[in-house]
Amino acid sequence: DAGITQSPRYKITETGRQVTLMCHQTWSHSYMFWYRQDLGHGLRLIYYSAAADITDKGEVPDGYVVSRSKTENFPLTLESATRSQTSVYFCASRGITGELFFGEGSRLTVL
Amino acid sequence: QKEVEQNSGPLSVPEGAIASLNCTYSDRGSQSFFWYRQYSGKSPELIMSIYSNGDKEDGRFTAQLNKASQYVSLLIRDSQPSDSATYLCAVNSGSEKLVFGKGTKLTVNP
Numbered sequence: 001d002a003g004i005t006q007s008p009r010y011k012i013t014e015t016g017r018q019v020t021l022m023c024h025q026t027w028s029h030s031y032m033f034w035y036r037q038d039l040g041h042g043l044r045l046i047y048y049s050a051a052a053d054i055t056d057k058g059e060v061p062d063g064y065v066v067s068r069s070k071t072e073n074f075p076l077t078l079e080s081a082t083r084s085q086t087s088v089y090f091c092a093s094r095g096i097t098g099e100l101f102f103g104e105g106s107r108l109t110v111l
Numbered sequence: 112q113k114e115v116e117q118n119s120g121p122l123s124v125p126e127g128a129i130a131s132l133n134c135t136y137s138d139r140g141s142q143s144f145f146w147y148r149q150y151s152g153k154s155p156e157l158i159m160s161i162y163s164n165g166d167k168e169d170g171r172f173t174a175q176l177n178k179a180s181q182y183v184s185l186l187i188r189d190s191q192p193s194d195s196a197t198y199l200c201a202v203n204s205g206s207e208k209l210v211f212g213k214g215t216k217l218t219v220n221p
Contacts, residue, residue, distance in 0.1 A: 031207055042213035043155070043199070050207060058208070090154055097162075098143040098203050102154040 003027075006091050006103035014111050019078045021106045023091030029101075031094035032074040033058075034066065036087040037105075043090070049074055081110045113138045115202050117212035125220050130187040132215050134200030137181070143203035144176055144183045148196045149214065155199055159185060190219045 004025040013019050025032065034046040045058030047066040055066050063085060065077045078085055088107050092100040114137040124130045132146075143162055147155035159174040161167045161183065167174045173186040183202075187194055197214040204210070 033208075040213075043211040045208060048207060094207070097160065098209070099145055099157050099160055100155075100201070100209055101157065105154050 004091060004093055004101055004103040006089075006106050008106060009104060010107050012109045012111065013081050015082060016080050019081050019108065021076045021078075021089055021091075021108070023074045023076070023103060025072055025074075025091075025093045025101075027093060027095075027101075028071060029093035029095065030071070032068070033092045033094070033100065034064075034074070034076045035090045035092065036060065036085075037090060038087050046076065046089075078108075081108075083110050086110045113141075113202075113204050113210050115200055115210050115212040117198075117200050117215045119213060120216040121218055122215055123218045123220060124190050126190060126192060128190050128219075130190045130194065130217055130219070132185040132187075132198050132200075132217065133182060134184065134202075134212055135182045136200075136202045136210075138202070138204040138210075139178075139181060141178075141181075141202045141204045144174070145201040145203075145209065146172075146174060146183075146185045147199040147201060147211075148194075149199060150196045187217075190217075192219045192221050195219050 007022045033048040035043045049055045049068045091103040146159040149155045161174040171188045175184045199214045200212040201209040
């Protein structure tokens with residue numbers, strides 16, 4: 001089915017480990033985004049991408065790395081996970097009138 | 112810093128009543144406005160978009176935009192328990208990014 005999918009949906013890891021969250025969209029949208037959502041903070045933008053091989057920092061990029069070798073994929077990597085990165089992560093792509101469509105989310109716990 | 116402000120709630124209304132959700136934004140140049148609904152444990156879901164001053168109706172939902180006063184609101188008529196969720200206001204100020212408010216939690220009591 002067309003849409004935006006994230007994997008894994010749930011992940012438990014340990015401090016210091018590398019974690020990659022995957023995001024795949026089938027709409028061929030140019031723009032893609034990664035947000036984290038925490039109680040009291042709402043949605044905060046981590047990184048975004050305007051097209052393949054074009055990425056830019058958002059509000060809270062420290063500790064995260066992104067890449068976009070193909071239009072449909074936008075993985076988010078935590079190179080050395082910390083407890084403060086325990087969160088729910090949402091990937092989104094942007095439609096032609098500026099609206100965002102979100103994936104189902106990835107719930108990450110860092111022990 | 113472009114900001115979007117919402118009352119955190121919770122807003123509690125009885126079933127069948129009108130729920131009114133409000134949002135103000137700081138950037139006068141904002142052009143696009145969106146309302147998202149987020150059920151607990153789920154992802155945000157787009158329910159309304161509005162781009163020009165006035166009202167836009169879609170079923171039981173009405174979005175209202177007043178650019179001069181820099182506010183956008185969402186009215187939910189005949190509220191149902193299934194409308195209980197957190198509602199997020201999002202604003203685009205002409206850049207690639209949406210700025211989200213922190214959301215208003217709505218509870219509709221049977």
